[in-house]
Amino acid sequence: MDGKQMLMIPGPTPVPERVLLAMAQHPIGHRTSEYSKIQAEVTENLNWLHQTQHNVQMLVSSGTGAMEAGIINVLSAGDRVVCCSNGKFGDRWVKVCQAYGLNVEIVTAEWGKPLDTEQIREKLESDSEKTIKAVILTHSETSTGALNDLETINKHVKAHGEALIIVDAVTSLGAYNIPIDDWGLDIVASGSQKGYMIPPGLGFVAVGPKAWEAYKTATLPRFYLDLGKYRKATADNSSPFTPPVNLVFGLCEALRMMKAEGLESIFARHQRLTTATRAAVKALGLQPFAPDEAASTAVTAVLGGDADAEKIRSLLKKRFDIALAGGQDHLKGQIFRIGHLGFVGDRDILAAIGALEAVLVELGSAGAATGAGITAAAKVFAGQA
Numbered sequence: 001m002d003g004k005q006m007l008m009i010p011g012p013t014p015v016p017e018r019v020l021l022a023m024a025q026h027p028i029g030h031r032t033s034e035y036s037k038i039q040a041e042v043t044e045n046l047n048w049l050h051q052t053q054h055n056v057q058m059l060v061s062s063g064t065g066a067m068e069a070g071i072i073n074v075l076s077a078g079d080r081v082v083c084c085s086n087g088k089f090g091d092r093w094v095k096v097c098q099a100y101g102l103n104v105e106i107v108t109a110e111w112g113k114p115l116d117t118e119q120i121r122e123k124l125e126s127d128s129e130k131t132i133k134a135v136i137l138t139h140s141e142t143s144t145g146a147l148n149d150l151e152t153i154n155k156h157v158k159a160h161g162e163a164l165i166i167v168d169a170v171t172s173l174g175a176y177n178i179p180i181d182d183w184g185l186d187i188v189a190s191g192s193q194k195g196y197m198i199p200p201g202l203g204f205v206a207v208g209p210k211a212w213e214a215y216k217t218a219t220l221p222r223f224y225l226d227l228g229k230y231r232k233a234t235a236d237n238s239s240p241f242t243p244p245v246n247l248v249f250g251l252c253e254a255l256r257m258m259k260a261e262g263l264e265s266i267f268a269r270h271q272r273l274t275t276a277t278r279a280a281v282k283a284l285g286l287q288p289f290a291p292d293e294a295a296s297t298a299v300t301a302v303l304g305g306d307a308d309a310e311k312i313r314s315l316l317k318k319r320f321d322i323a324l325a326g327g328q329d330h331l332k333g334q335i336f337r338i339g340h341l342g343f344v345g346d347r348d349i350l351a352a353i354g355a356l357e358a359v360l361v362e363l364g365s366a367g368a369a370t371g372a373g374i375t376a377a378a379k380v381f382a383g384q385a
């Protein structure tokens with residue numbers, strides 16, 4: 001059967017029909033009062049979603065562009081930065097920082113494990129000269145499904161007093177509570193194809209007051225990604241360059257849907273999907289790759305057990321038209337990843353788990369029995385686990 005693919009990858013994520021229809025219109029001019037009205041609503045609702053009073057800036061880029069903008073607008077060549085990496089995306093920020101000639105010190109943790117917050121605290125405390133300009137980290141490490149303890153790491157950065165905190169929240173924004181203003185986060189970057197329920201193409205950067213101060217003296221080259229241009233335009237309900245207007249129509253609708261659901265409900269839903277998914281895979285004899293206490297609410301990476309993770313994935317695709325993500329780099333074949341981010345509900349998890357257990361049983365995976373995963377997930381949804 002064609003046209004019924006179920007997208008269960010950590011981005012792009014499924015898009016609601018309401019959003020698809022909102023995008024199915026003729027574009028309008030972006031220098032018009034019509035567009036300004038939409039931009040004004042989008043800015044207000046983006047601020048709501050980010051729990052900030054400082055306008056969130058919208059870029060025409062994927063998440064990486066938003067992160068790169070966050071880095072280059074507040075730093076200068078040679079600046080000492082601490083990059084924390086426990087996966088593929090953490091490694092990416094090391095590369096971006098090195099590409100711009102920053103003096104990068106890397107704090108690592110094993111893939112699948114969360115960052116050691118004590119190690120970061122020690123690093124910051126030993127910096128008596130206060131030369132560390134920024135701590136850069138990935139909140140939800142999509143490559144492994146590990147969630148880093150942003151709140152604690154941020155406290156250590158605040159105790160340092162000088163360093164900025166620059167956060168990749170690409171798969172945690174809209175899936176996990178990040179009170180940006182309350183915590184005083186300086187840069188928080190995200191991308192449209194993850195928690196926003198719209199297609200790829202937009203990047204978002206929340207910039208705090210301390211980061212705007214740093215912006216004034218930062219000397220890395222910037223033009224298209226110069227956040228000052230966006231700040232000025234956003235304040236005028238406008239955009240410095242041509243925005244993808246149809247995508248903005250979609251964003252406007254998606255934000256309305258999110259507002260109607262409410263932040264607390266959105267976070268609770270992502271937590272419930274995560275709990276159910278993890279309970280189900282364990283009941284099927286498999287192990288989540290990241291520990292329970294550091295579980296991303298956007299994606300669950302699962303060790304394939306005695307079955308090749310790529311075989312599980314391809315059979316799920318072939319038999320059920322359900323797309324899961326594979327492992328990246330050295331984890332290819334070892335893990336598969338179930339995305340449960342954005343427009344995903346309890347019913348989607350039941351369908352994906354039911355299909356997964358059929359595939360595991362067909363592949364002869366030890367510990368898998370039909371019904372075991374569904375039972376575990378249904379118990380969570382019934383409030384019995």
Ligand SMILES: *Cc1c(COP(=O)(O)O)cnc(C)c1O
Nearest residue numbers: 062063064089140142170171191
């Ligand atoms: C998806 C993702 C990104 C951004 O990737 P793009 O392909 O540039 O959108 C960055 N960080 C994390 C943690 C992600 O999951």
